[in-house]
Amino acid sequence: xxxxxxxxxxxxxxxxxxxxxxxxxxxxxxxxxxxxxxxxxxxxxxxxxxxxxxxxxxxxxxxxxxxxxxxxxxxxxxxxxxxxxxxxxxxxxxxxxxxxxxxxxxxxxxxxxxxxxxxxxxxxxxxxxxxxxxxxxxxxxxxxxxxxxxxxxxxxxxxxxxxxxxxxxxxxxxxxxxxxxxxxxxxxxxxxxxxxxxxxxxxxxxxxxxxxxxxxxxxxxxxxxxxxxxxxxxxxxxxxxxxxxxxxxxxxxxxxxxxxxxxxxxxxxxxxxxxxxxxxxxxxxxxxxxxxxxxxxxxxxxxxxxxxxxxxxxxxxxxxxxxxxxxxxxxxxxxxxxxxxxxxxxxxxxxxxxxxxxxxxxxxxxxxxxxxxxxxxxxxxxxxxxxxxxxxxxxxxxxxxxxxxxxxx
Amino acid sequence: xxxxxxxxxxxxxxxxxxxxxxxxxxxxxxxxxxxxxxxxxxxxxxxxxxxxxxxxxxxxxxxxxxxxxxxxxxxxxxxxxxxxxxxxxxxxxxxxxxxxxxxxxxxxxxxxxxxxxxxxxxxxxxxxxxxxxxxxxxxxxxxxxxxxxxxxxxxxxxxxxxxxxxxxxxxxxxxxxxxxxxxxxxxxxxxxxxxxxxxxxxxxxxxxxxxxxxxxxxxxxxxxxxxx
Numbered sequence: 001x002x003x004x005x006x007x008x009x010x011x012x013x014x015x016x017x018x019x020x021x022x023x024x025x026x027x028x029x030x031x032x033x034x035x036x037x038x039x040x041x042x043x044x045x046x047x048x049x050x051x052x053x054x055x056x057x058x059x060x061x062x063x064x065x066x067x068x069x070x071x072x073x074x075x076x077x078x079x080x081x082x083x084x085x086x087x088x089x090x091x092x093x094x095x096x097x098x099x100x101x102x103x104x105x106x107x108x109x110x111x112x113x114x115x116x117x118x119x120x121x122x123x124x125x126x127x128x129x130x131x132x133x134x135x136x137x138x139x140x141x142x143x144x145x146x147x148x149x150x151x152x153x154x155x156x157x158x159x160x161x162x163x164x165x166x167x168x169x170x171x172x173x174x175x176x177x178x179x180x181x182x183x184x185x186x187x188x189x190x191x192x193x194x195x196x197x198x199x200x201x202x203x204x205x206x207x208x209x210x211x212x213x214x215x216x217x218x219x220x221x222x223x224x225x226x227x228x229x230x231x232x233x234x235x236x237x238x239x240x241x242x243x244x245x246x247x248x249x250x251x252x253x254x255x256x257x258x259x260x261x262x263x264x265x266x267x268x269x270x271x272x273x274x275x276x277x278x279x280x281x282x283x284x285x286x287x288x289x290x291x292x293x294x295x296x297x298x299x300x301x302x303x304x305x306x307x308x309x310x311x312x313x314x315x316x317x318x319x320x321x322x323x324x325x326x327x328x329x330x331x332x333x334x335x336x337x338x339x340x341x342x343x344x345x346x347x348x349x350x351x352x353x354x355x356x357x358x359x360x361x362x363x364x365x366x367x368x369x370x371x372x373x374x375x376x377x378x379x380x381x382x383x384x385x386x387x388x389x390x391x392x393x394x395x396x397x398x399x400x401x402x403x404x405x406x407x408x409x
Numbered sequence: 410x411x412x413x414x415x416x417x418x419x420x421x422x423x424x425x426x427x428x429x430x431x432x433x434x435x436x437x438x439x440x441x442x443x444x445x446x447x448x449x450x451x452x453x454x455x456x457x458x459x460x461x462x463x464x465x466x467x468x469x470x471x472x473x474x475x476x477x478x479x480x481x482x483x484x485x486x487x488x489x490x491x492x493x494x495x496x497x498x499x500x501x502x503x504x505x506x507x508x509x510x511x512x513x514x515x516x517x518x519x520x521x522x523x524x525x526x527x528x529x530x531x532x533x534x535x536x537x538x539x540x541x542x543x544x545x546x547x548x549x550x551x552x553x554x555x556x557x558x559x560x561x562x563x564x565x566x567x568x569x570x571x572x573x574x575x576x577x578x579x580x581x582x583x584x585x586x587x588x589x590x591x592x593x594x595x596x597x598x599x600x601x602x603x604x605x606x607x608x609x610x611x612x613x614x615x616x617x618x619x620x621x622x623x624x625x626x627x628x629x630x631x632x633x634x635x636x637x
Binding site: 317 | 488502516522
């Protein structure tokens with residue numbers, strides 16, 4: 001305790017030196033906390049984005065053909081069709097809903113106002129699978145599907161761009177595409193508008209135009225039963241894997257080649273992405289750790305300088321009865337105290353940086369998360385570094401011979 | 410039997426300077442009685458400083474036995490020697506050797522820190538001793554706010570804090586003007602009168618008359634002992 005007070009006083013007496021030796025640790029701890037919290041924040045943001053893709057979604061897409069012997073890789077077409085979707089719905093017990101999906105970008109317009117929309121065509125389960133909410137109006141129903149109804153639900157920014165302040169429900173919207181040199185425009189009646197969500201990982205609901213699958217097939221895509229994607233939702237997250245296995249089994253029976261189709265579940269996307277982010281976080285954390293290490297070496301430098309500066313003082317103290325242990329302790333306490341104070345300042349700065357990033361990152365859904373773990377780890381690491389790099393100078397000081405030390409000018 | 414505070418038996422100190430070995434002390438024998446005022450004289454290079462370091466337990470002899478206050482210190486480790494320096498010997502240096510960042514009182518109390526005395530008690534002892542050497546008004550001054558003579562008085566007070574049997578002074582007036590020198594020598598004399606063993610190492614002939622015993626050192630040995 002005595003040593004602590006005495007050391008504290010000498011640190012205050014040497015403000016500049018103390019500050020300089022602290023700087024490395026301050027920056028190191030700050031970087032570590034900021035990096036880890038931003039990393040955790042971005043992991044959280046990615047997780048959120050993936051889970052906002054829908055509820056327990058499984059995507060089935062055609063596989064690729066060729067690729068070996070100089071042939072180019074092409075996505076197989078004409079593989080999946082509406083019957084497959086039907087079979088999955090009927091034969092896989094862990095599957096809740098299934099929708100075929102046709103998707104394409106088209107120009108949409110009303111009364112001279114244009115916008116580019118992503119047309120999503122599916123059955124009445126599509127919005128449930130993708131977890132899309134209506135802002136106003138009604139959902140597409142089985143009747144829309146069976147009657148080839150030219151009804152559409154539009155995304156929030158389409159509504160805003162084309163209809164501005166007026167209510168789009170009940171109004172008509174033209175979907176335009178070209179066949180050869182002719183342009184074809186199909187009018188749809190707007191029955192609903194989606195809630196604004198912002199862009200998601202793989203699509204942007206705000207720019208969507210959702211129409212019945214039957215209508216899309218007959219009027220726009222002319223694809224006669226083949227589809228590019230089947231969207232499936234599992235009954236719950238526990239059975240997601242078994243649902244996937246059931247689909248796999250079903251499709252393998254049909255194609256007898258597992259390369260002809262691919263099945264991706266939300267969990268797998270999440271797994272892949274969080275694998276990437278955790279590697280990134282580890283990498284950045286390691287860099288911050290290295291800067292902490294450099295800070296520790298800085299402390300060792302200053303302490304070594306301080307030992308030679310205070311050689312005479314050490315000699316005097318030894319001459320009047322200070323033991324080696326005592327001198328060792330004095331220097332060790334000093335370096336640990338420096339790191340502790342610097343660590344505390346670093347934590348405050350780190351939290352500060354996270355707050356600043358939070359302000360900037362809001363628009364990208366990035367909210368840094370300062371966790372107790374990151375604070376504890378950074379602080380603990382800093383303390384260990386203080387101890388580790390304090391030992392050498394302290395032991396050097398304690399081993400000085402009193403005769404030599406007293407003679408030192 | 411006489412009561413000796415120091416006994417040196419056949420002390421050798423050999424410095425190994427690589428190819429050359431320097432014999433600083435060559436079989437020095439000396440006994441110092443308790444309560445005496447001893448002046449140790451010798452020209453530079455006589456081994457006087459080396460002898461002082463061994464007396465003060467700052468260094469160990471290469472050969473020979475040292476007894477301090479009846480304790481054989483020849484085989485002690487560094488920690489035990491530190492305790493001897495702390496309890497048995499009060500050091501006064503030519504260049505005062507005060508810690509510049511501490512006040513007179515804190516400097517004076519420092520040896521008590523190393524004997525584990527609580528702060529309050531330390532400060533009280535230091536204040537009393539500083540008052541005794543006439544610095545009662547200046548206990549909160551830093552060394553650079555004090556004159557040389559005053560600094561040396563702080564150093565003497567520091568030497569006395571653990572009430573050691575021996576006060577060992579190395580050229581205590583070497584850095585002082587004549588007025589201050591007289592003051593310091595008077596304090597040392599007073600200590601002697603109060604029963605302390607005072608040992609002054611010097612090459613200043615004027616101090617010779619202060620002591621009741623004069624030891625002449627030459628070529629690493631005792632040349633003669635003169636008892637008055």
